[in-house]
Amino acid sequence: MSIKVMKFGGTSIGDIRRIEHVTKIISKRIKAGDKKILMVVSAMSGVTNKLVKEYVDIENNIYNPEYDSIISTGEQYSSALISTFLNKNMITSRSLLGWQIPIHTDKSYGKARILNINSTYIKNLFKKYKVLVVSGFQGISEDNRITTLGRGGSDTTAVALSVALGLKNCEIFTDVDGIFTSDPRIVLSAKKIDFITYEEILELASLGSKVLHPRSVELAMKYGIKIHVRSSFNKTEGTIVLKEEKKLEKEVVTGLTSSENEAKITLKGIPDKPGVAATIFGLLAKHKINVDMIVQNITDDGRYASLTFTVPKEDQKKAVNELKISKIKFNKIHADNNICKVSIVGVGMRSNVGVAEKMFETLAKKNINIQVISTSEIKISVLIDLKKKNSALRALHSTYKLDD
Amino acid sequence: MSIKVMKFGGTSIGDIRRIEHVTKIISKRIKAGDKKILMVVSAMSGVTNKLVKEYVDIENNIYNPEYDSIISTGEQYSSALISTFLNKNMITSRSLLGWQIPIHTDKSYGKARILNINSTYIKNLFKKYKVLVVSGFQGISEDNRITTLGRGGSDTTAVALSVALGLKNCEIFTDVDGIFTSDPRIVLSAKKIDFITYEEILELASLGSKVLHPRSVELAMKYGIKIHVRSSFNKTEGTIVLKEEKKLEKEVVTGLTSSENEAKITLKGIPDKPGVAATIFGLLAKHKINVDMIVQNITDDGRYASLTFTVPKEDQKKAVNELKISKIKFNKIHADNNICKVSIVGVGMRSNVGVAEKMFETLAKKNINIQVISTSEIKISVLIDLKKKNSALRALHSTYKLDD
Numbered sequence A, B: 001m002s003i004k005v006m007k008f009g010g011t012s013i014g015d016i017r018r019i020e021h022v023t024k025i026i027s028k029r030i031k032a033g034d035k036k037i038l039m040v041v042s043a044m045s046g047v048t049n050k051l052v053k054e055y056v057d058i059e060n061n062i063y064n065p066e067y068d069s070i071i072s073t074g075e076q077y078s079s080a081l082i083s084t085f086l087n088k089n090m091i092t093s094r095s096l097l098g099w100q101i102p103i104h105t106d107k108s109y110g111k112a113r114i115l116n117i118n119s120t121y122i123k124n125l126f127k128k129y130k131v132l133v134v135s136g137f138q139g140i141s142e143d144n145r146i147t148t149l150g151r152g153g154s155d156t157t158a159v160a161l162s163v164a165l166g167l168k169n170c171e172i173f174t175d176v177d178g179i180f181t182s183d184p185r186i187v188l189s190a191k192k193i194d195f196i197t198y199e200e201i202l203e204l205a206s207l208g209s210k211v212l213h214p215r216s217v218e219l220a221m222k223y224g225i226k227i228h229v230r231s232s233f234n235k236t237e238g239t240i241v242l243k244e245e246k247k248l249e250k251e252v253v254t255g256l257t258s259s260e261n262e263a264k265i266t267l268k269g270i271p272d273k274p275g276v277a278a279t280i281f282g283l284l285a286k287h288k289i290n291v292d293m294i295v296q297n298i299t300d301d302g303r304y305a306s307l308t309f310t311v312p313k314e315d316q317k318k319a320v321n322e323l324k325i326s327k328i329k330f331n332k333i334h335a336d337n338n339i340c341k342v343s344i345v346g347v348g349m350r351s352n353v354g355v356a357e358k359m360f361e362t363l364a365k366k367n368i369n370i371q372v373i374s375t376s377e378i379k380i381s382v383l384i385d386l387k388k389k390n391s392a393l394r395a396l397h398s399t400y401k402l403d404d
Helices: A016-031 A047-056 A065-071 A075-089 A119-125 A154-164 A198-206 A214-223 A276-286 A313-325 A347-351 A357-366 A386-399 B015-030 B047-056 B064-070 B073-088 B119-125 B154-164 B198-206 B214-223 B276-286 B311-325 B348-351 B356-364 B384-398
Strands: A003-008 A034-040 A091-097 A103-105 A115-117 A131-135 A137-141 A146-148 A169-174 A193-199 A224-230 A240-243 A255-259 A263-272 A296-297 A302-311 A330-336 A339-345 A373-375 A379-385 B003-006 B038-041 B091-097 B103-105 B113-117 B129-136 B138-140 B146-149 B169-174 B195-197 B226-229 B239-242 B255-261 B262-271 B295-300 B305-310 B332-336 B339-345 B372-376 B379-385
Touching: A003 A016, A003 A154, A016 A034, A016 A075, A034 A075, A034 A154, A047 A065, A047 A075, A065 A075, A065 A146, A065 A313, A065 B091, A075 A091, A075 A131, A075 B073, A075 B348, A091 A119, A091 B064, A091 B348, A115 A154, A119 A154, A119 B311, A146 B003, A169 A313, A193 A198, A198 A240, A198 A255, A198 A339, A214 A224, A255 A386, A263 A276, A263 A339, A263 B119, A276 A296, A276 A302, A276 A313, A276 B198, A296 A373, A302 A313, A302 A373, A339 A386, A357 A379, A357 A386, B003 B015, B003 B154, B015 B038, B015 B073, B038 B073, B038 B154, B047 B064, B047 B073, B064 B073, B064 B146, B073 B091, B073 B129, B091 B119, B113 B119, B113 B154, B119 B154, B154 B169, B195 B198, B198 B214, B198 B239, B198 B255, B198 B339, B198 B379, B214 B226, B255 B384, B262 B276, B276 B305, B276 B311, B295 B348, B295 B372, B305 B311, B305 B372, B311 B332, B339 B384, B356 B379, B356 B384, B379 B384
Parallel strands: A003 A034, A003 A169, A034 A131, A091 A131, A103 A137, A169 A224, A193 A240, B003 B038, B003 B169, B038 B129, B091 B129, B103 B138, B169 B226, B195 B239
Antiparallel strands: A103 A115, A137 A146, A224 A240, A255 A339, A263 A302, A263 A330, A296 A302, A339 A379, A373 A379, B103 B113, B138 B146, B226 B239, B255 B339, B262 B305, B262 B332, B295 B305, B339 B379, B372 B379
16 A cells, blocks of 8 residues: 655644645645555644643643643644545545554653554555544553644654654655755855755754754654655755765755754852762753753863853753752852854764864854854854854855855 | 532633632532542533634534534543643542543434443542543544534533433533523523423423533433532522422423524415325425424315424525425415414423413413414423514413512
8 A cells, every 4th residue: 555644734734725725735646646645734833832822821831631632632623624625625534633543652741752653543544535634743641641742743743654654755744945054034045955864954953943853853764764844835846854875965064053042151160170060960960951062171270170061041040040059169150141052064074074173264254252162973063142143154154155 | 439420511611710710619519528520511612613613614514523523622622721720729630531431422423422431431530530520522433533412412421421420410510590480581580490300491492492402301311310500600509400200399380481493384275185294294304304383274165274384494495495396286385484482381281271271361461473382291382473572471471470
């Protein structure tokens, strides 16, 4: 049985006109020879935000099953509505909820992980229907309760279903033409990327880009699912996410991205003894504060060290407070919000030298001071003044010839 | 295990303030000794109307499973929200959807009937929770799909759960003080009824009153469940619906009601032969048009008859049309919309003579012409001019001493 998995995001089904358009896309694909289509749909745009807001007005803790039951109604609504449209257009269809398949998840309500999916039920339904419209983002726990996969989780539903059905491809329809070398609103010359590797997109995603749910990419990477990110608004070819080996031309830098979600904390005058850094980061970990970039300096006389690190903006106050009331010794603590992280990403970095130097050089020429640096095999991130963000992005975009 | 079943309608949980009030009602009942409470909840007021409207704008046929999947989200939302409030108030609680229990129904989507309910699951959950908040109005079909029971179906969910749990009582919380002798907006002296029988309320319901879902009353009658209809807005004692044998004082007339949902059709000059009436009503039945009241006259010479009957207003045009294009012979057809049906209901009629005469006399005194009469053991209905409705209701209310 040849099945195509196509996921449609919230703006692609944002109103009746958009849903009619998606119905046409499906209809054309059937006429072009696609026998069986498994659609995965998000809630209509704005719906989940509204439901979440209504909920958190009452209860802060979203990691409980009542939250999941409420916010899963967005996808329950959209899947049934789209199926109604398809049936009206003589395309046999039915909606499918997470628990109906079922998509088994763990019990981490509000951010559940898929454990397994029964594909037999889906295959049997395809004997009767041309199209199945699955509510994305949701599953069922061993306690027989609805779970949700976290914001953006419908991508993960689509890839997980592709895996369960033994497929090799998954299409993600969205409101942009694909994945770009940088944010087109800031870097006007940003270009759509034709091919990108799983590793690159994971670095881009965790660094602030919002094209694909990171877990969907991890899953696709693990099972070798080729993801095709494309627009439901036009016929542009989109971006294909695949294995590094299959990407023929490897640019040094594939894309660049920025994140404003970091805050910097600096501790000065820490006694330079073994174990001090471990004590500090142990304390923050205990309070569930994620530390990202770290840099440590030692004073000239070698007795004191200073430590600079970044935490999510929303945790900054808490981090400073916990450090102040702890037994950890330091002279001064300083927090800074007016920073941003700019990163370049590319699997080509692995086999190219001088990539970092070129980055630092470019920023120096623009008079942009680098506060902290962190690197991985395929990424270099620098922390800079927030005011310099756009200028840094534009200059780097040009340096790495992403404009061409 | 002592369990109380309490159903809350849409206005009782219409906004956050009302839900907080209901939380207080539950909290007080627990303090007063109720160990386990099974709440059944409707959607918050206005929600189902909104969902239905959005759906029928797209698809006329509401008897299909996509409709059920969409409109059941209203109760999914309210049950989870109420459970959240209870948990915040330290009352251990969880929401329960129709498919989670499960409440098995037939496959009549949009108007499903409950087939059976598994009470084991509920009883097990009560080992862990003080309160379970069941989404009313919904179940699951043998095709693993969500079904809904038709508008007002949450009453039926509540009574069916009482039956499944082997209980003898069921409380229905609403926005009125109970069931009234007549519509208080028309008859200012209308009084709350303390006790009413299942039969009486069924007659009142089918005649236009909207207090309880008729199927919930049928089910309560079959299994002897005492229904207590009461307000969630104040502490008035409400109305108890029970078996005739248990109602000690039997007033001749318990209540009176009116319906504007009828249209009258008159056929004149029908050949007075055996089988003519059967042909006419057979034709209407074939087109699924419900005929309610019927009266037949024969002309003086005995050769022709005239036939008057009522059909639902929305079927009037169709009925007239089908009769006109049929082979049935008649001279004239006449349709009238400006009518209403006024009914008096009471189990006491069984053992009292002169009830009907008193009714006709009262209307005559008010110069109200009776167009058609129909009677059952515990009810007398008359068809009158729509303009005379309020005056008829007020006069009859006084005649049968319902004002006292």
